[in-house]
Amino acid sequence: MIAAVERSASEIDDLDTLVRLHWLRVFRFALASLRDPDAAGSVAQDCFLRAYRSRERFRGECSTEAWLMRIAVNLIRDYGRNRRLQFWKRAQASAIDLGAAGQWVPDGGASPESGAIAKQQLAAVWNAAGGLPERQRTVFLLRFVEDMDLLEIAAATGMKEGTVKVHLFRALQAVRERMGRSQ
Amino acid sequence: MSQHLSSREVSQWMIGERTPQQEQHVRQCPECGAELARMEAALALFRGSVRHWSSRQVRIPRPLAPTRGSRGYPARPLPLRWALVAAALLVLAAVPIYRNVQDRQRQAEIARADALLLEQVDAEVSRAVPRPMEPLVKLVSWDFSATDGSDENRRDTTRNEEIR
Numbered sequence: 001m002i003a004a005v006e007r008s009a010s011e012i013d014d015l016d017t018l019v020r021l022h023w024l025r026v027f028r029f030a031l032a033s034l035r036d037p038d039a040a041g042s043v044a045q046d047c048f049l050r051a052y053r054s055r056e057r058f059r060g061e062c063s064t065e066a067w068l069m070r071i072a073v074n075l076i077r078d079y080g081r082n083r084r085l086q087f088w089k090r091a092q093a094s095a096i097d098l099g100a101a102g103q104w105v106p107d108g109g110a111s112p113e114s115g116a117i118a119k120q121q122l123a124a125v126w127n128a129a130g131g132l133p134e135r136q137r138t139v140f141l142l143r144f145v146e147d148m149d150l151l152e153i154a155a156a157t158g159m160k161e162g163t164v165k166v167h168l169f170r171a172l173q174a175v176r177e178r179m180g181r182s183q
Numbered sequence: 184m185s186q187h188l189s190s191r192e193v194s195q196w197m198i199g200e201r202t203p204q205q206e207q208h209v210r211q212c213p214e215c216g217a218e219l220a221r222m223e224a225a226l227a228l229f230r231g232s233v234r235h236w237s238s239r240q241v242r243i244p245r246p247l248a249p250t251r252g253s254r255g256y257p258a259r260p261l262p263l264r265w266a267l268v269a270a271a272l273l274v275l276a277a278v279p280i281y282r283n284v285q286d287r288q289r290q291a292e293i294a295r296a297d298a299l300l301l302e303q304v305d306a307e308v309s310r311a312v313p314r315p316m317e318p319l320v321k322l323v324s325w326d327f328s329a330t331d332g333s334d335e336n337r338r339d340t341t342r343n344e345e346i347r
Contacts, residue, residue, distance in 0.1 A: 019243065028237035037240040045244065118228055121221075125229040144226045145233045150199075165198060172194040179225060 015052050022065060023048070025146065026072050032141045033076045035130070043079055047072045062155040069146075069156035073138055080134060121179055128178035132171050139164055140171035188215045197222060 026047050030040035050071050051058075058067055129137060138157060142148045150168075154161045188196065188205060196205065196219060209215050 023243045024237070024241055027241050028233060031237045031240060032233045040237075040240070041242065118224075121225040122228045122232055125225050126232075129229070141233075145230050147230075165200070168198050169191075169194050172197050173190070175225075176190060176194060176222065179222075 013055060015048065018051065018064070018068075019048055022068050025065065026068055029069065029072055029141060029146060030076055032129075032145050033137065034079060039079060043072060043075045046075050050075070063152070066148075066152050066155040069142065069148075070158065073157055076138070077134060124179045125175055128175040129171075131178075132174055135159075136167045136171040136174070139167040140175070143168055187212060188218070193218060193222060197226075 023044060027040055027044040030043040030047075031037060034040055034043065047068060051068055058064075062070075129140060132140060135157070139153055139159075142153045142156060143150075148156065150161050150164050153159075153164045153168075157164065159167070188209070192205065195201065196209075209219060
């Protein structure tokens with residue numbers, strides 16, 4: 001435990017290492033949340049700068065990743081609030097990005113029918129995730145994109161584990177409902 | 184457990200909340216197994232598409248600009264920084280010394296020019312007659328003793344007496 005805390009502290013002291021190890025994950029989470037690559041890049045950069053500047057306050061109570069994700073969650077929330085003022089810009093960006101990302105299906109030698117069904121399901125999840133309330137979306141993305149367990153999500157969001165479960169359950173219900181309608 | 188999993192139970196299953204009875208039912212029920220598999224596949228597709236998209240969009244930046252003097256991330260190696268500080272101090276110390284030397288030289292030049300000018304003025308003032316009239320003085324008897332006591336005038340008087 002002590003070794004892990006020391007490792008985390010030294011990791012945070014070295015900005016290069018911090019960026020190299022965690023940039024992709026923070027960027028990915030920001031991209032999935034905001035659906036705007038430029039905004040995701042800005043959020044990721046702010047996240048690492050904030051983390052580095054406030055590294056004195058990191059006491060190793062959670063992993064470096066959870067700590068970074070917590071900063072990213074706050075930044076994305078703030079960004080989302082500011083972005084509500086730019087409704088048209090957001091609407092345009094979301095439409096473009098969803099079109100590019102929602103069509104991706106891996107080449108697995110599947111038949112045209114199953115490929116079409118997969119695309120349909122994928123689009124349904126994208127749409128459902130985009131329509132989720134902020135907290136539900138955050139929890140959903142951390143669980144099903146970042147593969148974080150409930151305790152890690154609780155650490156990253158500052159919620160209790162039970163609250164995380166409730167948000168996750170509601171998010172899944174919304175996704176299932178959307179998937180059902182798309183069939 | 185004979186009934187199929189409800190929509191709520193499927194969502195709870197996906198979170199990880201499941202009872203042993205539900206697990207046993209899913210093992211035996213192809214319909215519930217298919218429903219769970221469909222849900223898991225859709226979420227895996229979503230994960231894959233987000234990861235694929237982000238890997239295409241990501242641009243890992245060059246090291247972000249470090250804060251000077253920050254802990255654990257010095258802007259430059261320590262000896263180099265000290266050398267730069269010492270050089271800056273040397274330059275700062277040398278500037279007043281150089282200015283002082285220049286001022287002294289300028290003052291000395293001014294003093295020298297003033298002294299020369301004063302010497303010229305003294306020489307002009309001490310003459311009894313202007314320089315162009317000096318040959319005439321030699322020809323004319325002139326008594327300077329009452330007017331001027333300078334050495335030159337005395338010499339001229341003596342010379343006039345001799346001529347006489």
